[in-house]
Amino acid sequence: MKEIVIATKNAGKVREFAAMFAKRGIEVKSLLDFPDVPDVEETGSTFVENAKLKAEAVCQRLQRPVIADDSGLAVDALGGRPGVHSARYAGEDKNDARNIAKLLHELDGVPMEKRTARFHCALAVAIPGQSTAIVEGTCDGYIAEAPRGEGGFGYDPVFYLPERGKTMAELTPEEKNAISHRAKALEKLNEQWDEIMGEKGRTE
Ligand SMILES: O=P(O)(O)OP(=O)(O)OP(=O)(O)OC[C@H]1O[C@@H](n2cnc3c(O)ncnc32)[C@H](O)[C@@H]1O
Numbered sequence: 001m002k003e004i005v006i007a008t009k010n011a012g013k014v015r016e017f018a019a020m021f022a023k024r025g026i027e028v029k030s031l032l033d034f035p036d037v038p039d040v041e042e043t044g045s046t047f048v049e050n051a052k053l054k055a056e057a058v059c060q061r062l063q064r065p066v067i068a069d070d071s072g073l074a075v076d077a078l079g080g081r082p083g084v085h086s087a088r089y090a091g092e093d094k095n096d097a098r099n100i101a102k103l104l105h106e107l108d109g110v111p112m113e114k115r116t117a118r119f120h121c122a123l124a125v126a127i128p129g130q131s132t133a134i135v136e137g138t139c140d141g142y143i144a145e146a147p148r149g150e151g152g153f154g155y156d157p158v159f160y161l162p163e164r165g166k167t168m169a170e171l172t173p174e175e176k177n178a179i180s181h182r183a184k185a186l187e188k189l190n191e192q193w194d195e196i197m198g199e200k201g202r203t204e
């Protein structure tokens with residue numbers, strides 16, 4: 001395989017997939033390269049359901065192997081919110097800064113030890129004529145009291161990693177891509193690569 005389509009328009013995700021697949025010599029395309037593909041509604045109630053919806057719809061349309069990523073942040077003190085609604089937490093128009101502001105507001109007064117949270121990533125791999133494969137990864141941390149760092153995307157500036165003393169946005173791309181929920185899911189995909197990709201993995 002020389003090329004794979006990631007069913008996303010999120011430039012932050014595209015960057016991370018491109019870096020991670022470069023190690024395999026695979027070029028990453030995204031929906032930014034296929035502007036005619038319609039948006040897929042994320043109507044599922046889990047990350048896995050939404051990843052499957054996105055991968056299968058785009059695979060059906062393009063008739064080539066597609067990976068979709070559905071991911072988000074689950075905060076324990078908020079009963080798992082924003083969860084599958086992470087992208088549009090502060091409203092219909094996606095806006096990272098407003099999502100972070102809303103999250104910090106909701107956690108106002110919650111002490112650090114109770115600000116535990118977890119990033120989730122579900123990857124669905126859809127290949128024409130095959131059943132869809134799923135892999136998942138998570139990353140544990142805390143929600144910081146104020147944003148810090150310029151790297152990554154989304155909630156990274158408030159996702160605090162105590163073992164590093166840094167937020168996810170203060171890590172280099174290489175550091176984030178070694179420990180993130182997305183990296184963990186991709187590690188699982190790597191382990192099952194031949195089985196999931198079948199002939200496509202070896203010959204295309
Ligand atoms: O659906 P696509 O087009 O892939 O792009 P999206 O941004 O809508 O992506 P999701 O539906 O999977 O929503 C995930 C949201 O969770 C957050 N998120 C996911 N992965 C993240 C990461 O690595 N770092 C920080 N925030 C992340 C971020 O706010 C995303 O917008």
Ligand SMILES: [Mg+2]
Pocket residue numbers: 042087
């Ligand atoms: Mg989305």
